[in-house]
Amino acid sequence: MDHPFSHGFLLILLFSSITFTIHACDLTERSALKSFASALSSLALNWTASVDCCQREGITCNQNGWIIQLRLPSKGLTGGTFPSSLGNIKLLSHLNLSHNLLSGSLEAGMFLSLSRLEILDLSYNLFSGEIPLSLSSSYIQMVDFSSNIFNGTIPSSFLQHAWNLSRSLPADIYNAQALQEISLSTNGLVGPISENVGKLSKLKLMRLHYNNLQGHLHPSLMNCTNLVEINLGFNFFSGNISVLDFSNLTQLSKLDCISNNLTGTLPISLYSCKSLKALRLATNDFEGQIQPEILQLKNLTFLSLSRNRLTSVTGAMKILTGFKSEEMPDGDITVDSGLQNLCVFSLYSCHMTGHIPAWISKLGKQEVLDLSFNRLTGTIPGWLGTLPHLFFLLLNDNLISGEFPMELCRLQALVSQKAANETGHCSLELPVYLTR
Ligand SMILES: *[C@@H]1O[C@H](CO)[C@@H](O)[C@H](O)[C@H]1NC(C)=O
Ligand SMILES: *[C@@H]1O[C@H](CO)[C@@H](O)[C@H](O)[C@H]1NC(C)=O
Ligand SMILES: *[C@@H]1O[C@H](CO)[C@@H](O)[C@H](O)[C@H]1NC(C)=O
Ligand SMILES: *[C@@H]1O[C@H](CO)[C@@H](O)[C@H](O)[C@H]1NC(C)=O
Numbered sequence: 001m002d003h004p005f006s007h008g009f010l011l012i013l014l015f016s017s018i019t020f021t022i023h024a025c026d027l028t029e030r031s032a033l034k035s036f037a038s039a040l041s042s043l044a045l046n047w048t049a050s051v052d053c054c055q056r057e058g059i060t061c062n063q064n065g066w067i068i069q070l071r072l073p074s075k076g077l078t079g080g081t082f083p084s085s086l087g088n089i090k091l092l093s094h095l096n097l098s099h100n101l102l103s104g105s106l107e108a109g110m111f112l113s114l115s116r117l118e119i120l121d122l123s124y125n126l127f128s129g130e131i132p133l134s135l136s137s138s139y140i141q142m143v144d145f146s147s148n149i150f151n152g153t154i155p156s157s158f159l160q161h162a163w164n165l166s167r168s169l170p171a172d173i174y175n176a177q178a179l180q181e182i183s184l185s186t187n188g189l190v191g192p193i194s195e196n197v198g199k200l201s202k203l204k205l206m207r208l209h210y211n212n213l214q215g216h217l218h219p220s221l222m223n224c225t226n227l228v229e230i231n232l233g234f235n236f237f238s239g240n241i242s243v244l245d246f247s248n249l250t251q252l253s254k255l256d257c258i259s260n261n262l263t264g265t266l267p268i269s270l271y272s273c274k275s276l277k278a279l280r281l282a283t284n285d286f287e288g289q290i291q292p293e294i295l296q297l298k299n300l301t302f303l304s305l306s307r308n309r310l311t312s313v314t315g316a317m318k319i320l321t322g323f324k325s326e327e328m329p330d331g332d333i334t335v336d337s338g339l340q341n342l343c344v345f346s347l348y349s350c351h352m353t354g355h356i357p358a359w360i361s362k363l364g365k366q367e368v369l370d371l372s373f374n375r376l377t378g379t380i381p382g383w384l385g386t387l388p389h390l391f392f393l394l395l396n397d398n399l400i401s402g403e404f405p406m407e408l409c410r411l412q413a414l415v416s417q418k419a420a421n422e423t424g425h426c427s428l429e430l431p432v433y434l435t436r
């Protein structure tokens with residue numbers, strides 16, 4: 001008593017499901033996934049359930065059934081041999097294996113056959129050994145190898161390839177196809193940054209902090225005029241910063257050089273980076289004066305000059321804030337001040353002498369103030385207690401004497417829930433380190 005349509009319907013269903021299975025994942029890709037799964041074990045990953053590999057967790061195929069994305073972050077993946085069979089997934093554009101427990105080293109030619117790669121995120125694993133020789137993809141936009149234990153130098157070919165291939169492309173797709181982000185922080189990388197970096201004209205983020213990189217900063221870095229963030233902290237970079245001309249880095253919002261071996265006076269061109277929100281020069285060997293041109297940086301919220309040989313920081317700051325002398329002028333001077341948005345202000349170990357300067361009271365957005373390890377004398381001024389957002393104050397290791405001012409017990413950010421709620425709106429553009 002079958003309905004005449006039901007067979008036809010069933011047939012169509014069967015047919016379409018067969019053709020779909022054939023197209024979804026070809027043999028090479030399937031065996032690539034098989035060796036991937038057998039090399040890397042995970043309890044969280046349930047791949048055996050579906051025959052069609054395009055349906056498996058973390059996998060995205062294009063409409064022809066070729067795998068284009070493999071996204072398995074935070075899946076508890078473990079394993080010490082990274083399967084080179086992954087190179088057989090030729091159209092792979094997005095590989096995200098971040099936040100797993102993958103270890104071992106990557107083959108030098110690991111990424112050579114992945115010529116369509118756009119996003120490569122292997123961050124937060126336990127990968128060691130050298131960074132692979134080269135990325136061959138001209139489409140590469142983002143590489144994140146941070147928080148691993150890679151060591152050795154960054155092969156100059158690693159970046160050069162990306163440039164070479166993108167360069168050979170027509171100008172109109174060049175915009176979409178050049179490297180925008182390098183994130184290699186917290187590894188054991190050594191050696192200099194290749195001068196080829198200047199060819200990555202689309203580069204926006206450069207995060208290389210917490211490595212053992214060394215050498216001078218090549219002036220070609222200033223060719224990367226789209227840079228928004230440069231983080232070189234906790235390395236061994238050296239050389240005279242005054243040879244660098246920052247004037248074309250108009251997008252630069254964060255510059256962090258903390259704990260390196262950089263020398264020289266700060267170039268005036270640095271103050272033309274008007275987008276700067278965070279500037280940390282702490283723990284280097286910079287010398288000379290902070291120039292009043294720093295007042296042009298109206299958006300600066302984070303300024304750390306600590307532990308340098310910058311002479312007479314107090315004197316320079318007096319100029320910055322419009323004071324000609326120690327005296328407090330009449331009226332409201334913060335309007336003229338270029339530092340009115342400053343939230344984090346760190347001047348520890350800056351050889352400051354004299355009293356705690358009164359102009360600090362006019363920087364009304366301060367939340368974190370560090371004047372420790374100087375030679376400041378006199379008493380702790382009561383006006384510190386009037387700073388509406390201050391919640392973190394370091395004055396240790398000075399020559400301060402006298403009584404503890406009661407005003408400090410009334411710091412709004414500490415005693416009023418309302419004020420505390422209003423504090424912290426100034427986003428900390430950089431992490432604040434307490435261990436020095
Ligand atoms: C894997 O998925 C299948 C189908 O979704 C399910 O029946 C099975 O219980 C799952 N296995 C585990 C270990 O989660
Ligand atoms: C990779 O996945 C993690 C976790 O979902 C995510 O935070 C990260 O942004 C992803 N990486 C990229 C490059 O999209
Ligand atoms: C880099 O790491 C590999 C593997 O962990 C090790 O064999 C090698 O000695 C290390 N090389 C350097 C220069 O530290
Ligand atoms: C990049 O291109 C130049 C000039 O075309 C060539 O000499 C060089 O070998 C190429 N580098 C790489 C790593 O392909």
Ligand SMILES: *[C@@H]1O[C@H](CO)[C@@H](O)[C@H](O)[C@H]1NC(C)=O
Nearest residue numbers: 195196197198199201220223
């Ligand atoms: C800087 O960029 C210019 C043109 O954009 C290019 O000709 C030059 O080779 C680049 N310099 C370096 C050192 O990469």
Ligand SMILES: *[C@@H]1O[C@H](CO)[C@@H](O)[C@H](O)[C@H]1NC(C)=O
Nearest residue numbers: 222223225244245246247248
């Ligand atoms: C800044 O860019 C202009 C225009 O591209 C260029 O002529 C100049 O040489 C660049 N300056 C520096 C210091 O790179």
Ligand SMILES: *[C@@H]1O[C@H](CO)[C@@H](O)[C@H](O)[C@H]1NC(C)=O
Nearest residue numbers: 236237238260261262263285
């Ligand atoms: C920093 O540079 C000085 C010379 O300018 C050198 O004596 C010192 O060893 C360097 N320190 C590091 C950690 O590279």
Ligand SMILES: *[C@@H]1O[C@H](CO)[C@@H](O)[C@H](O)[C@H]1NC(C)=O
Nearest residue numbers: 240241242243263264265287
């Ligand atoms: C840095 O370079 C400038 C300009 O060339 C020079 O005047 C200064 O003495 C140099 N400083 C150091 C520490 O080498």
Ligand SMILES: *[C@@H]1O[C@H](CO)[C@@H](O)[C@H](O)[C@H]1NC(C)=O
Nearest residue numbers: 250251273274275276298299
């Ligand atoms: C300064 O910050 C304001 C508000 O976030 C923004 O609109 C403006 O574009 C910034 N100025 C520069 C030069 O980046």
Ligand SMILES: *[C@@H]1O[C@H](CO)[C@@H](O)[C@H](O)[C@H]1NC(C)=O
Nearest residue numbers: 416417418419420421422423
């Ligand atoms: C402060 O914020 C908390 C959490 O957002 C809220 O519950 C509380 O009512 C706020 N207190 C005041 C006085 O605004």
